[in-house]
Each structure stands twice: as structure tokens, then as C-alpha cells.
Amino acid sequence: MAGGTIRLFIGFSSILFSICVSLGFNPEDSYLINCGSSSNVTVGGRVFVSDKSASNLLSAPQTISANAISKSNSSSFDSVLYQSARIFDKTSLYTFPITKQGWHWIRLYFSPFVHGSYNSSTAKFSVSAQTFTLVKELRMESDSFVMEYSLNVTSETLVLTFTPASNSFAFVNALEVVSIPDKIIPEAVRTIGSKENNQSLTNKALETVSRVNMGNQTVSPPNDTLWRHWVPDGLYLTHNGLPRFVSNESAIHYTRWLTEDVAPSSVYGTATKLETMKEPMLNANLTWHFDVDPGFEYLVRFHFCDIVSNNAQSFILKVYINSLSVSDSLDLRSLTSNIYGTPYYMDVVIRASDSEKLNVSVGSRPEIVYPIIFLNGLEIMKISNSKSSLDVLDSSSKTGSKMKVAIVVGLAVGLFTTIVLAAVLFLLCRRRRRLAHTIHSNAEDGVVNETESKITDSTAMFSVSKIGYRFPFVAIREATDNFSENLVIGVGGFGKVYKGVLKDNTKVAVKRGAPQSRQGLAEFMTEIEMLSQFRHRHLVSLIGYCDEQNEMIIIYEYMGNGSLNDYLYGSDFPSLSWRQRLGICVGAAKGLHYLHTGSTKAIIHRDVKTANILLDENLMAKVADFGLSKTGPEIDQTHVSTAVKGSFGYLDPEYLTRQQLTEKSDVYSFGVVMFEVLCGRPVIDPSLPRESVNLVEWAMKSHNKGQLEEIVDPCLAGQVKPESLRKFGEIIAKCLAEHGVDRPTVGDVLWNLESVLQLEGSEGSNGRLSSQADHVNPLETSVSIAEFSMGSAGDLAGFSMSKVFAQMVKEDMR
Ligand SMILES: *[C@@H]1O[C@H](CO)[C@@H](O)[C@H](O)[C@H]1NC(C)=O
Ligand SMILES: *[C@@H]1O[C@H](CO)[C@@H](O)[C@H](O)[C@H]1NC(C)=O
Ligand SMILES: *[C@@H]1O[C@H](CO)[C@@H](O)[C@H](O)[C@H]1NC(C)=O
Ligand SMILES: *[C@@H]1O[C@H](CO)[C@@H](O)[C@H](O)[C@H]1NC(C)=O
Numbered sequence: 064m065a066g067g068t069i070r071l072f073i074g075f076s077s078i079l080f081s082i083c084v085s086l087g088f089n090p091e092d093s094y095l096i097n098c099g100s101s102s103n104v105t106v107g108g109r110v111f112v113s114d115k116s117a118s119n120l121l122s123a124p125q126t127i128s129a130n131a132i133s134k135s136n137s138s139s140f141d142s143v144l145y146q147s148a149r150i151f152d153k154t155s156l157y158t159f160p161i162t163k164q165g166w167h168w169i170r171l172y173f174s175p176f177v178h179g180s181y182n183s184s185t186a187k188f189s190v191s192a193q194t195f196t197l198v199k200e201l202r203m204e205s206d207s208f209v210m211e212y213s214l215n216v217t218s219e220t221l222v223l224t225f226t227p228a229s230n231s232f233a234f235v236n237a238l239e240v241v242s243i244p245d246k247i248i249p250e251a252v253r254t255i256g257s258k259e260n261n262q263s264l265t266n267k268a269l270e271t272v273s274r275v276n277m278g279n280q281t282v283s284p285p286n287d288t289l290w291r292h293w294v295p296d297g298l299y300l301t302h303n304g305l306p307r308f309v310s311n312e313s314a315i316h317y318t319r320w321l322t323e324d325v326a327p328s329s330v331y332g333t334a335t336k337l338e339t340m341k342e343p344m345l346n347a348n349l350t351w352h353f354d355v356d357p358g359f360e361y362l363v364r365f366h367f368c369d370i371v372s373n374n375a376q377s378f379i380l381k382v383y384i385n386s387l388s389v390s391d392s393l394d395l396r397s398l399t400s401n402i403y404g405t406p407y408y409m410d411v412v413i414r415a416s417d418s419e420k421l422n423v424s425v426g427s428r429p430e431i432v433y434p435i436i437f438l439n440g441l442e443i444m445k446i447s448n449s450k451s452s453l454d455v456l457d458s459s460s461k462t463g464s465k466m467k468v469a470i471v472v473g474l475a476v477g478l479f480t481t482i483v484l485a486a487v488l489f490l491l492c493r494r495r496r497r498l499a500h501t502i503h504s505n506a507e508d509g510v511v512n513e514t515e516s517k518i519t520d521s522t523a524m525f526s527v528s529k530i531g532y533r534f535p536f537v538a539i540r541e542a543t544d545n546f547s548e549n550l551v552i553g554v555g556g557f558g559k560v561y562k563g564v565l566k567d568n569t570k571v572a573v574k575r576g577a578p579q580s581r582q583g584l585a586e587f588m589t590e591i592e593m594l595s596q597f598r599h600r601h602l603v604s605l606i607g608y609c610d611e612q613n614e615m616i617i618i619y620e621y622m623g624n625g626s627l628n629d630y631l632y633g634s635d636f637p638s639l640s641w642r643q644r645l646g647i648c649v650g651a652a653k654g655l656h657y658l659h660t661g662s663t664k665a666i667i668h669r670d671v672k673t674a675n676i677l678l679d680e681n682l683m684a685k686v687a688d689f690g691l692s693k694t695g696p697e698i699d700q701t702h703v704s705t706a707v708k709g710s711f712g713y714l715d716p717e718y719l720t721r722q723q724l725t726e727k728s729d730v731y732s733f734g735v736v737m738f739e740v741l742c743g744r745p746v747i748d749p750s751l752p753r754e755s756v757n758l759v760e761w762a763m764k765s766h767n768k769g770q771l772e773e774i775v776d777p778c779l780a781g782q783v784k785p786e787s788l789r790k791f792g793e794i795i796a797k798c799l800a801e802h803g804v805d806r807p808t809v810g811d812v813l814w815n816l817e818s819v820l821q822l823e824g825s826e827g828s829n830g831r832l833s834s835q836a837d838h839v840n841p842l843e844t845s846v847s848i849a850e851f852s853m854g855s856a857g858d859l860a861g862f863s864m865s866k867v868f869a870q871m872v873k874e875d876m877r
């Protein structure tokens with residue numbers, strides 16, 4: 064009974080502690096042992112207890128403690144731990160009771176010493192934890208060192224075993240077993256340079272090989288909430304006079320899903336950048352070399368934080384390991400909402416096949432003037448192999464017979480992959496052909512002028528142009544009054560958007576890629592290909608495109624009421640009623656639902672936000688900008704207030720940390736959209752007090768307190784029934800669940816939104832639409848594309864364009 068009470072009390076007080084003092088991480092399991100010593104010592108604020116206090120954890124048949132042994136005269140903060148050691152003559156175990164299952168750190172401290180007949184340089188032993196071999200033949204170095212391992216402990220105890228080689232002994236100066244937040248180690252990570260594209264880490268052990276702070280500054284454990292040691296990058300950096308070390312630690316601000324437990328501000332606040340001020344067209348990489356053991360896989364974590372750019376510059380990073388691409392266009396700006404000082408990290412797994420080096424490079428696109436190239440931190444962790452070992456002696460690349468097996472397996476896998484690839488290609492071709500065929504059969508009615516096509520083909524950039532949406536450049540020039548500045552309705556990184564009128568008086572939005580933005584080509588092609596395959600009343604339609612003379616022009620239906628975000632706040636449109644807002648949400652959800660389920664393979668929008676929900680003259684919502692490649696172009700550089708509404712606030716935290724996109728990422732973003740609709744404010748508003756800057760954090764706080772009515776857009780005062788507010792809030796909260804699996808599908812969201820709309824009564828609901836014809840089957844889709852797809856503008860009259868309208872005012876057009 065008494066024990067129970069004490070436990071409860073301790074539990075309670077530690078909760079109080081973590082609430083009152085949210086400084087640093089408070090591990091559930093924490094064993095810090097000053098081995099061989101009879102006294103407790105405090106190292107950087109943590110107490111390493113004496114061996115005696117920990118003797119119940121140790122079972123060692125033959126052991127002695129060695130005191131006052133340190134020869135090194137290091138002034139390092141942890142030198143006191145090296146004053147003593149525990150020596151094992153026989154296999155010995157530490158057994159640690161574990162209260163919190165999940166990831167733990169094991170740190171082993173070693174330092175050379177001589178004690179009686181024991182000379183540490185003759186020590187030879189292995190260390191294992193649970194079933195993992197951490198090290199097989201530990202070799203001493205001339206100085207003290209710490210080995211760090213991460214282990215997902217799934218049982219009630221963690222057993223650490225020291226096994227001396229025959230006629231030798233084992234020892235340890237100090238050790239740590241500490242639980243860490245599980246999110247620090249991802250469950251699965253994308254692999255590069257190998258056929259598996261996913262490596263699960265849950266059943267692996269990791270060894271920290273390098274933990275480097277770019278900016279050439281040491282960060283010692285007391286300055287890291289998880290007691291990590293970060294070494295300066297100077298040692299690893301290739302010297303060509305180009306790197307420069309920069310810092311601005313005060314600029315760092317963490318977010319809900321990236322806290323300082325990931326890395327301290329002294330890591331994110333310093334960086335190594337490429338010096339380009341003197342050479343604006345410099346085309347070079349920043350490169351670091353690291354030693355690794357061949358035959359192992361490595362988890363590599365890149366830490367980025369923009370503390371180097373000024374706000375006007377945009378930049379795209381290219382990241383490589385050993386000349387394999389990790390990211391071809393990392394748009395840090397949009398990943399961090401253009402907010403200076405917001406940290407970001409990216410994980411990847413790579414196999415060090417026969418190389419003893421891991422060369423990490425960061426570069427930029429060659430055409431960019433004054434490229435911004437930098438890195439803030441890097442962690443490299445070795446992943447235990449199939450023998451559950453982390454030691455090179457167990458590496459498969461060492462043994463010849465194993466190689467043969469690997470080759471045979473490799474061949475089998477290769478063959479299989481080839482067959483699968485061939486099958487996929489075959490299916491793809493068939494599908495493409497079917498689409499092209501349907502279109503072509505209509506085009507043959509003389510709509511496409513073959514001669515004209517031939518003339519323009521000479522300058523055409525790609526083959527999608529065989530699809531019949533292709534417009535002659537002259538027709539577009541005419542429609543936009545020779546691209547008159549007066550008709551510009553939007554400007555973005557991609558180029559400008561013009562309002563245009565075709566010969567038949569159809570209003571259109573014409574997006575013209577700037578000639579120099581050749582990098583937009585991939586996005587341009589993706590968008591046309593996507594748009595030409597899907598057609599739905601809640602998706603903005605493609606009318607045509609033009610790729611003559613290196614132009615990249617896309618023509619969309621015109622949406623008379625602009626984008627939802629403009630309607631909600633950024634302009635002086637009349638405020639939308641609650642019923643109209645619900646109707647818009649329902650419409651947008653239908654568009655997304657169609658993308659996710661309308662064809663055999665789900666399309667993930669990837670950039671759901673209010674700026675991408677456009678409204679026609681009847682306030683019917685249509686989703687725009689879908690089917691983008693994951694990596695978009697630069698965000699708008701011309702307009703700060705719109706730029707701040709970037710995609711960051713909408714990003715699924717799971718996607719942000721793991722780069723694993725699913726339909727549920729769209730669901731998360733849609734949850735954010737619904738909050739925006741409810742509150743009538745931007746997702747990120749830096750002009751507000753700090754706790755309100757991020758809409759999601761701010762609004763979830765009110766939701767969790769059950770006080771959602773406090774944050775409802777004042778324009779809606781008195782309109783929202785409490786019951787519908789409650790339901791609406793519940794839908795949002797589900798969409799914003801931390802893990803994708805816990806979020807509903809868009810179909811569920813749609814169903815729930817419709818029931819909220821019903822609560823409000825159905826009369827006079829603008830934007831509420833019958834669901835008839837919303838679910839177009841894919842076959843019909845191709846046919847209907849064919850019906851209005853034509854090569855010349857004049858034939859568009861038959862297409863019911865009179866109803867379609869608008870505007871592509873979007874701060875980041877692609
Ligand atoms: C060391 O710390 C442990 C736990 O905090 C305590 O039980 C023990 O009495 C301390 N030992 C000494 C010698 O201070
Ligand atoms: C350690 O350094 C201090 C001064 O830095 C010196 O006085 C002392 O003798 C040194 N001890 C050993 C063991 O080298
Ligand atoms: C410990 O062993 C190393 C290597 O065998 C030797 O160089 C060193 O002199 C020894 N130290 C002592 C104090 O015996
Ligand atoms: C990657 O791993 C995750 C989690 O184990 C899994 O859900 C996902 O399907 C995997 N993706 C691929 C492409 O294997």
C-alpha cells in the first residue's frame with residue numbers, strides 16, 4: 064500500500080515538474096552509473112551514481128573496481144567519469160528494469176588506464192545489448208571516448224553484457240541507459256541507391272557514428288536536451304576556401320512537431336554555407352567526408368534551418384550522398400513557410416556497399432545566381448545488420464561465400480524487378496494509348512490542323528503535345544492582348560497569370576511560365592498530364608496549353624470569385640455566411656474525394672490550402688493546382704504577406720518528418736483549411752502574439768478546452784449553431800490527428816460535413832450542390848475530355864464555359 068502511494072506521489076510530482084519546468088526532456092528510464100567509483104558525481108547537472116548504489120543491477124562473477132586511475136588530464140566536462148572503472152574478468156551483465164518501452168540510449172564511456180596488472184590497452188572484449196552485438200572486439204584509443212547506441216526496448220528489462228576474450232578482461236568507466244522520445248527515431252525511412260525503398264528501424268539497433276554541428280562549433284551534452292555531443296564539422300569539410308561559418312542562434316524557433324529534442328538551437332543556429340558573394344555564378348557543392356564501415360546501412364539525418372538567406376532570396380537545395388541524389392530540389396522555404404529560423408530535418412538510409420567513405424554534398428541548381436547552399440547539422444547512425452550486429456567483423460561484405468549468396472539473391476531480385484517494371488510499363492502505355500485514342504478520334508473531325516501542328520512541332524518541348532489541348536501561341540497572345548500587364552491577375556515563382564478572353568468570348572486564366580524558369584518544365588508537364596486525365600465539377604478544368612517556342616503556358620477555366628483565402632480575409636469581398644462556408648468545404652471535399660478515389664490509383668494533391676480552392680461566380684468551390692510533383696518551384700518572392708501563407712502551416716507533421724505522403728496528408732491539410740474557414744484568419748499570421756501565430760496550435764488549444772466558440776470568425780457571430788460547431792470541431796480534430804492512420808478518409812469527412820450542413824438546414828445554401836454527376840467514372844472522363852478538347856480556340860463554344868470563371872491568384876503557382 065505504502066509503496067503504491069509513494070509511486071503515485073512521485074508520478075504526480077514528476078508531471079507537475081514537467082509542466083512547471085518545460086526545460087529539457089525528462090526521461091522515464093534513466094540509469095547513470097559512475098562505474099568503479101564509491102561516490103556519486105554530478106556531470107553537467109546530472110548525477111552519475113556510485114557503483115554501490117547500482118550494485119543490484121550488476122551480476123558479475125569476478126569483478127574489481129579501479130579508482131583514481133585517470134592518466135588523461137582533460138578539462139572536458141565529463142573527465143570526472145574517467146577517474147574510475149569497473150573491470151570484469153568473466154562475462155558480466157547489467158540488467159536494467161525498463162518502465163517505458165521504446166527507444167533508449169545506451170552510452171558507454173571508456174578511457175585508457177593502468178591499474179595493477181590491468182593495462183587497458185590489452186583489454187579485449189565484446190559488448191552486447193539484448194540480442195544485438197554492439198561491438199565485438201573493442202579497441203582502445205589513446206584518449207577517452209563515448210560509444211552511443213539506440214535500441215527499441217520491447218521487454219521489461221534491458222540486459223547489457225560484457226564478455227572478455229579469453230585471457231583478457233573487459234571494463235567500462237561509466238554507462239548510461241536513458242529513454243528518449245520515440246519520435247526521435249523514425250519507424251521507417253526512405254532508402255536511396257537500393258531496390259528496397261523503405262527501411263524499417265523498429266527492430267534494429269543503431270550506433271551513432273558521427274554527429275556533426277555545421278558552423279564548426281562544438282555542442283556539448285549539457286547544452287542538448289538529450290545529452291548528445293555534437294562535434295565541429297571543420298574536420299570533415301573539404302577545404303577549398305569556399306565554406307563560411309555563420310550563426311544566428313537567437314533566430315531559431317521550434318514548432319509543435321519539431322522541438323529542441325530533435326536538435327538544440329546551438330545546432331540549428333549555426334551553419335556552414337558556401338561563400339558566393341564574390342562569385343555569383345559559382346557552381347559548386349559543399350562536401351563533407353565521413354568514414355564508415357562497408358557492408359552496413361546508415362541512417363543519415365540532415366538538419367536544415369534557414370539562418371543564412373535574406374528574405375528576398377529564394378533557394379532550392381540539391382542534396383547528395385556519394386553522388387546519389389537524396390533530394391533533387393529541396394524547397395526549404397515552402398517546407399518552413401518562409402519563416403526564417405524554422406528548423407527542418409530529413410532522413411534517408413543509404414548502404415555503404417564497398418566504400419569506406421560517405422561523401423555528403425549540398426549544392427544548388429547551376430542556373431541560379433548567388434546560390435544559397437548550406438547545412439546546419441548532420442547525424443550518421445549505423446544500422447544493425449541481418450545478424451543483429453553493429454560490428455564490422457560481422458559485416459557480410461567481408462566473407463566471400465556470403466557475397467555469392469548476395470549476388471544470387473540480387474539477380475533474382477533484379478529479374479523480378481524487371482518483370483514487374485515491364486508489366487507496369489505495358490499497363491501505362493495501354494492506358495496512355497487509350498486516352499490519346501479517344502481524343503484523337505474526335506480531333507479527326509478537322510479540329511486539329513495537322514499542318515499547323517507540324518510547323519509548331521519543331522519547337523515543341525515534349526510529346527504530351529500530341530494530346531489535343533494544344534493551343535497555337537497566336538491564339539493565346541490574342542486572348543491576353545499580347546500578355547498585357549493590365550490583365551495580370553496573379554504573379555508567382557512560375558511566372559504570371561493573365562485573364563484572357565478567347566475568340567468565342569470564353570473567359571480563361573492563362574498561366575505563362577517565365578522563359579528562364581526551365582526547372583518548371585517537369586511541373587508543367589505533370590500538371591498538364593494530370594489535368595488532362597481528370598475532370599470533375601469540383602476540380603478546376605484544363606482548357607489547353609501551349610509549348611510552342613519554348614513557351615510553358617497553361618489555360619484554365621476562369622474562376623470569377625478568386626481563391627478562398629482571398630475571400631476569407633485578404634480582400635474586401637463581403638464576408639461569407641456560415642452556410643456558404645460549409646457548402647464550400649463540402650465542394651472542396653468532393654473534389655479531393657474524387658482525386659483520392661476516382662481512379663484506380665489515388666492522386667494525392669500535396670498542396671491542399673485555401674489558396675488552392677477557387678470559387679466560381681456561384682461560390683462553387685473547385686480545387687486547383689493538383690497533381691504537382693512533390694517538389695515545387697520557388698515560392699513567390701514578390702509579396703511578403705502572401706508568401707507567409709505558404710504551405711507550411713498545412714503540412715502533415717508525419718510527411719514533414721518522414722517524407723511519406725499518403726492521402727491522409729491531404730486530409731490533414733484539409734483539416735487546417737476547415738479551421739481557416741471557421742476562424743477567418745491565415746494559417747500563419749506573424750503579426751499576432753506568439754501563441755496565436757500558428758492557427759492549428761492556437762485553435763487546437765481552444766478545441767481541447769471545449770471553447771471553440773471563442774475562435775469563431777467574428778463575422779459569423781450568431782450564425783453557427785452550437786451543435787454544428789461542435790461537430791465541425793470534431794471533424795477538424797480528427798483530420799489533424801498526429802498519425803495518418805488515425806485520420807478519417809476524405810469520404811468520411813465529406814459525409815460528416817454534409818450532416819453538419821443538414822443541421823444548419825438546407826434552404827438557400829449557396830455552394831451546396833447536388834451530388835449528382837460528381838462521381839464521373841474514368842472511362843466517361845476520357846470521353847468527355849475528347850468532347851471539348853480541341854486544337855483551336857473557336858471550337859470551345861460547345862463546352863459549357865459560360866459558367867466557368869476565374870482567377871488563378873495564387874501566391875505560389877507552379
Ligand atoms: C548516490 O545517489 C543515490 C541515488 O540518488 C543515493 O541512494 C546514494 O545514497 C548516493 N550515494 C552517495 C555516496 O552519496
Ligand atoms: C594537469 O594539468 C594541470 C595544469 O593544467 C597540472 O598542474 C597537473 O599537473 C596536470 N596533471 C597531470 C596528471 O598531468
Ligand atoms: C600498457 O600497454 C601498452 C601497449 O602494450 C604499453 O605501451 C604501455 O607501456 C603499457 N603501460 C604500462 C603502464 O605498462
Ligand atoms: C514504408 O514503411 C511504412 C511503415 O512501415 C509502410 O507503411 C509503407 O507502406 C512503406 N512504403 C513502401 C513504399 O514500402
Ligand SMILES: *[C@@H]1O[C@H](CO)[C@@H](O)[C@H](O)[C@H]1NC(C)=O
Nearest residue numbers: 165166215217245250265266
Ligand atoms: C519497438 O518495436 C516493437 C516490436 O517490433 C514495435 O511494435 C514498436 O512499434 C517499436 N517502437 C517504436 C517506437 O518504434
Ligand SMILES: *[C@@H]1O[C@H](CO)[C@@H](O)[C@H](O)[C@H]1NC(C)=O
Nearest residue numbers: 107140282283284285286329
Ligand atoms: C552551453 O552553451 C553556452 C552558450 O552557448 C556556453 O556558454 C556554455 O559553455 C555551453 N556549455 C557547455 C558545457 O558547453
Ligand SMILES: *[C@@H]1O[C@H](CO)[C@@H](O)[C@H](O)[C@H]1NC(C)=O
Nearest residue numbers: 279280295296297298300302
Ligand atoms: C574548425 O574549428 C577548429 C577548432 O575547433 C579549428 O582548428 C579548425 O581550423 C576550424 N576549421 C576550419 C575549416 O576553419
Ligand SMILES: *[C@@H]1O[C@H](CO)[C@@H](O)[C@H](O)[C@H]1NC(C)=O
Nearest residue numbers: 310311313314315370403404
Ligand atoms: C538573426 O535573426 C534575427 C531574427 O530572429 C534577425 O532580426 C537578425 O537580423 C538576424 N541576424 C543576422 C546577423 O542575420
Ligand SMILES: *[C@@H]1O[C@H](CO)[C@@H](O)[C@H](O)[C@H]1NC(C)=O
Nearest residue numbers: 352385386418419420421422
Ligand atoms: C568520396 O570522396 C573521396 C575523395 O574525394 C573519393 O576518393 C571517394 O571515391 C568518394 N567516395 C564515393 C563513394 O563517392
Ligand SMILES: *[C@@H]1O[C@H](CO)[C@@H](O)[C@H](O)[C@H]1NC(C)=O
Nearest residue numbers: 346347348383385386424426
Ligand atoms: C555536386 O555533387 C554531385 C554528386 O556528387 C555531382 O553530381 C555534381 O556534379 C556536383 N556539382 C558540382 C557543381 O560540382
